[in-house]
Amino acid sequence: MSVLRSNEEGVSNLLYNRTFMRKQGAIFSFLFFCGQAAWGDSDFLTLKACYGKALQASEAIDISQETVLQAEAQYRKTFGAALPELLFKYTSIWQDQSGLDGTGSLGSFTQSPQTEANFRIRKNLFTGYKELSAVLGGSSFVHQRKYEKNRAVEKLLSQVAEAFYGASQAEANLNSTQIILGLAQGRVMELKERVRLGRTREADLQAMEYQATTLEAQVVEAQQLREASLDGLSFLVGERIEEALKDENANIYDLTSLEDYLARGQNRYDIKAKRESIGVAKAAVRVEKADYFPKADISMNYYLERSGFRKPIDWDINLGIEFPIWSWNAVRSSVERAESQLREKEKDLEETKRKIEVEVRGAYRNYIFAHKKVDLNNKALQFARKEYELQVRDYKSNLVTNVEVLDSLNRLFQAELAANRSALEARMTEVELKVAAGFLPEEILR
Secondary structure, three states, X not given: OXXXXXXXXXXXXXXXXXXXXXXXXXXXXXXXXXEOOOOOOOOEEOHHHHHHHHHHHOHHHHHHHHHHHHHHHHHHHHHHHOOOEEEEEEEEEOOOOOXXXXXXXXXXXXXXXXXEEEEEEEEEEOOHHHHHHHHHHHHHHHHHHHHHHHHHHHHHHXXXXXXXXXXXXXXXXXXXXXXXXXXXXXXXXXXXXXXXXXXXXXXXXXXXXXXXXXXXXXXXXHHHHHHXXXXXXXXXXXXXXXXXXXXXXXXXXXXXXXXXXXXXXXXXXXXXXXXXXXXXXXXXXXXXXXXXXXXXXXXXXXXXEEOHHHOOOOEXXXXXXXXXXXXXXXXXXXXXXXXXXXXXXXXXXXXXXHHHHHHHHHHHHHHHHHHHHHXXXXXHHHHHXXXXXXXXXXXXXXXXXXXXXXXXXXXXXXXXXXXXXXXXXXXXXXXXXXXXXXXXXXXXXX
């Protein structure tokens, strides 16, 4: 009997220590196994380490990087097209002379072969405005793609954090269930002894064994949920990891005012990307308007080798001018379409600003209430632990029934799960608030 009581008191002390640790801000110091990781000799895998691995494994980030490279290549192409062309040309012409009268009246026109070698510089005039607009638009497009990639990098942290803390909660729930199962099994052993001595009804033992068996099933379910959550984290990380997870950033943030988060949120990378897209649309309008202007081509040739009557001519310049007359209606339609797309981009920016404000306000509200629930659930857990201890004591004194002890054990179990859940929510809301406000990952994971 003393051994059973000692075992039960030991488990109760463990519950007390876990509650005390929560009160001291180390709620997520839970160890559990995940897949192989290559982050040195550390025994733990932190959120920062998981995020670093996810950055390397994420196909979405790689795709975003490719879009940046494509935009840069397109910009270089546009810039190159705006520069004058420099060409080298060599020709040699052989002509049939069998039908000539032999008098040489046509002279150099019938000479065979006729060779020519020259350098040519060619440039379209009156298109500088159009080309400059295209170059500026290309620059804005490159910046837009870079900002979109940076925002994808930030959002990846939110996904990794959700999987990381989801796995942490699953492990915490498994630990809590195993602890409650240990209490229930201790109660079964004690009740068996009491039934043998005739001090307890056998029905009470059957009820306790039912409770213990149900908890065993819940342990299996908790193990299944833990494995599923680890699968989600492993997918983001890119490999199956087996180190224990450890949150080394718990409860380190100082909450600033909502206005500070709202102001910072309006300078997020996706806002910057939207602004650059407006720059691209404005450049497109200027490009279309450039078709109203006349077109002129100028080219200059410098000849290294010529034959016939052109041999003494070392250079020439060609100039051609075109004035659009009947194409203006088509140009006006193109301009109107580009202006409509510009207005669309401007409306999209305003809508995004309002969405971000709602997102930041919601994240801030969730942060406040989540931390309030942490304090309340921790207090409730202390009360549930104390109540269970008192119920067990009173049962031994025949002051309460076994049903009341069972109800108390169930309340303790639910309080454990609620404390785990609120701790996860509180930690997640911290990350979500920072991501919503546009904080850099290195600021969040400091």
